[in-house]
Amino acid sequence: DTGVSQDPRHKITKRGQNVTFRCDPISEHNRLYWYRQTLGQGPEFLTYFQNEAQLEKSRLLSDRFSAERPKGSFSTLEIQRTEQGDSAMYLCASSLRSDRETQYFGPGTRLLVL
Amino acid sequence: LAKTTQPISMDSYEGQEVNITCSHNNIATNDYITWYQQFPSQGPRFIIQGYKTKVTNEVASLFIPADRKSSTLSLPRVSLSDTAVYYCLVGAHGQGGKLIFGQGTELSVKP
Numbered sequence: 001d002t003g004v005s006q007d008p009r010h011k012i013t014k015r016g017q018n019v020t021f022r023c024d025p026i027s028e029h030n031r032l033y034w035y036r037q038t039l040g041q042g043p044e045f046l047t048y049f050q051n052e053a054q055l056e057k058s059r060l061l062s063d064r065f066s067a068e069r070p071k072g073s074f075s076t077l078e079i080q081r082t083e084q085g086d087s088a089m090y091l092c093a094s095s096l097r098s099d100r101e102t103q104y105f106g107p108g109t110r111l112l113v114l
Numbered sequence: 115l116a117k118t119t120q121p122i123s124m125d126s127y128e129g130q131e132v133n134i135t136c137s138h139n140n141i142a143t144n145d146y147i148t149w150y151q152q153f154p155s156q157g158p159r160f161i162i163q164g165y166k167t168k169v170t171n172e173v174a175s176l177f178i179p180a181d182r183k184s185s186t187l188s189l190p191r192v193s194l195s196d197t198a199v200y201y202c203l204v205g206a207h208g209q210g211g212k213l214i215f216g217q218g219t220e221l222s223v224k225p
Contacts, residue, residue, distance in 0.1 A: 004157075033212065033213075040217070042215025043158065043213070043215050044215070045212040045214065056212065091157050091158075092157075093213075095211060097211070102148075102160045102163070103211070104160070105156075105159065106157050107156055107157055108157050110155070
């Protein structure tokens with residue numbers, strides 16, 4: 001399977017705990033995006049990388065959130081001191097930089113904070 | 115990025131053609147129009163993209179009038195498996211490329 005993969009697919013945690021999600025993009029894609037989606041809403045942009053550089057962060061990405069893409073391949077999204085409002089689906093997407101790029105999404109990680 | 119407006123939900127029956135219209139009155143000259151499909155518990159999937167007139171692929175057609183202030187996604191002969199949420203997005207790619215999703219249109223196909 002050469003698509004975008006995410007791990008884990010589901011995560012249940014208690015409020016105040018830290019969680020980390022991983023995204024493996026399509027291998028030749030140099031752009032990687034993180035989105036968050038809550039029930040009944042469309043995905044909301046969080047941040048994106050071009051290779052290993054984090055080029056944009058949404059205001060939604062509070063100080064408790066951090067994302068990395070250390071070698072320009074896989075990426076991690078960490079949430080510290082989780083809150084119940086962090087419960088959502090976290091989606092990763094990758095693309096090739098171009099004028100009409102298509103983003104390919106992974107299956108998402110569903111987070112539930114109790 | 116241009117704001118889009120589309121119906122919250124639509125119902126259809128198997129075998130019918132479904133047309134979902136999206137309004138984007140403030141579309142800019144260099145904006146493309148893109149549609150994504152999302153099934154429950156999955157990430158969105160690219161369907162089709164266009165700039166003007168008509169674009170067709172193996173999945174759908176996209177009709178864009180001359181003023182580009184709206185667009186219509188056409189799904190021929192839908193089946194139960196086309197039940198999903200369909201998102202219309204407008205933006206200039208190549209400038210960061212982040213996608214701005216609205217609420218989408220929840221299409222329900224009945225037997």
